[in-house]
Amino acid sequence: MKTYSIQEISNLLSLPSSTLRYYESEGLLINVQRNASGQRIYTEEHIERINCIHCFKRTGMTIAQLRSLFQYEENEAEHIDEIISLLENQEQCVYEQLTHLKEDFLHIQRKVKYYKAVKNSFEQGMPRPDWTECENGENQRR
Amino acid sequence: MKTYSIQEISNLLSLPSSTLRYYESEGLLINVQRNASGQRIYTEEHIERINCIHCFKRTGMTIAQLRSLFQYEENEAEHIDEIISLLENQEQCVYEQLTHLKEDFLHIQRKVKYYKAVKNSFEQGMPRPDWTECENGENQRR
DNA sequence: ACTTGACTTCAAGTATACTTTAAGTGTTAA
DNA sequence: TTAACACTTAAAGTATACTTGAAGTCAAGT
Numbered sequence: 001m002k003t004y005s006i007q008e009i010s011n012l013l014s015l016p017s018s019t020l021r022y023y024e025s026e027g028l029l030i031n032v033q034r035n036a037s038g039q040r041i042y043t044e045e046h047i048e049r050i051n052c053i054h055c056f057k058r059t060g061m062t063i064a065q066l067r068s069l070f071q072y073e074e075n076e077a078e079h080i081d082e083i084i085s086l087l088e089n090q091e092q093c094v095y096e097q098l099t100h101l102k103e104d105f106l107h108i109q110r111k112v113k114y115y116k117a118v119k120n121s122f123e124q125g126m127p128r129p130d131w132t133e134c135e136n137g138e139n140q141r142r
Numbered sequence: 143m144k145t146y147s148i149q150e151i152s153n154l155l156s157l158p159s160s161t162l163r164y165y166e167s168e169g170l171l172i173n174v175q176r177n178a179s180g181q182r183i184y185t186e187e188h189i190e191r192i193n194c195i196h197c198f199k200r201t202g203m204t205i206a207q208l209r210s211l212f213q214y215e216e217n218e219a220e221h222i223d224e225i226i227s228l229l230e231n232q233e234q235c236v237y238e239q240l241t242h243l244k245e246d247f248l249h250i251q252r253k254v255k256y257y258k259a260v261k262n263s264f265e266q267g268m269p270r271p272d273w274t275e276c277e278n279g280e281n282q283r284r
Numbered sequence: 285a286c287t288t289g290a291c292t293t294c295a296a297g298t299a300t301a302c303t304t305t306a307a308g309t310g311t312t313a314a
Numbered sequence: 315t316t317a318a319c320a321c322t323t324a325a326a327g328t329a330t331a332c333t334t335g336a337a338g339t340c341a342a343g344t
Binding site: 058059076077087088091094095097098100101103107112115116118119122 | 240
């Protein structure tokens with residue numbers, strides 16, 4: 001079975017080795033074996049776990065929530081309901097995030113267009129374009 | 143012109159008045175007038191600005207970036223290029239966030255389904271379902 | 285033998301975004 | 315008039331997620 005040093009993992013996944021030690025200290029990475037001189041040995045499973053951490057972190061989960069989830073998974077049979085409810089809750093959160101983010105994306109797109117028009121009006125010495133949706137360049141219609 | 147006290151803004155937008163003072167101290171809210179006894183008076187423009195702050199914050203902008211943007215907007219003619227490049231950069235960031243978040247949403251959905259199947263297998267005394275995509279319940283195919 | 289480099293632990297430090305506290309001022313109702 | 319209440323400032327405190335520093339260990343190369 002292929003194993004990895006802390007540096008290999010660090011390079012492979014582009015995160016500092018200090019973060020790997022931190023995640024381990026926080027209980028997010030478990031069963032990290034050591035070699036004869038005490039250096040950490042990681043496996044494919046750890047890589048998968050770290051990818052999982054990254055995924056959940058992007059969706060706004062905290063270290064504490066991740067720790068809960070992983071601890072439940074340690075004893076899956078006993079905590080299957082907690083796992084499902086935690087994941088369903090997160091699914092809902094991410095759905096709402098997606099909804100917001102799509103709106104915010106459109107908002108920013110409109111602002112880019114608006115300021116490009118403003119720039120153009122400066123260059124042409126033309127009157128400033130007005131934006132009914134964004135009186136101060138700051139507003140959005142909901 | 144309708145004006146608002148700090149409490150009215152706080153209730154209207156569901157954020158602590160301390161945060162409003164903080165945003166002002168950080169240069170995110172400007173031109174906040176005071177009444178005879180020194181209390182803050184907000185206008186519709188401030189409400190719009192705060193909505194704008196919330197929008198950008200959701201997309202991951204920091205206070206410092208928001209301050210830059212607003213400072214550029216103070217002197218739009220001189221900084222039109224910086225404004226456009228800042229906004230285009232943010233547009234790109236949000237686009238990437240959306241891409242990731244959609245993937246992460248699907249990942250979580252699959253996990254919910256998987257653990258529901260696991261729960262079902264427990265209740266039926268059936269063999270544990272396997273998930274080719276997620277050997278340890280932690281992985282995702284990319 | 286000895287230096288170099290990568291690792292180790294543990295504690296302390298940093299960055300960001302608030303939040304709380306302490307001490308004081310002004311308006312309002314009993 | 316006096317208590318309650320909402321506000322004020324400035325400074326200190328908090329939460330989260332790392333990051334850095336100090337001091338030491340170990341294996342390899344010169």
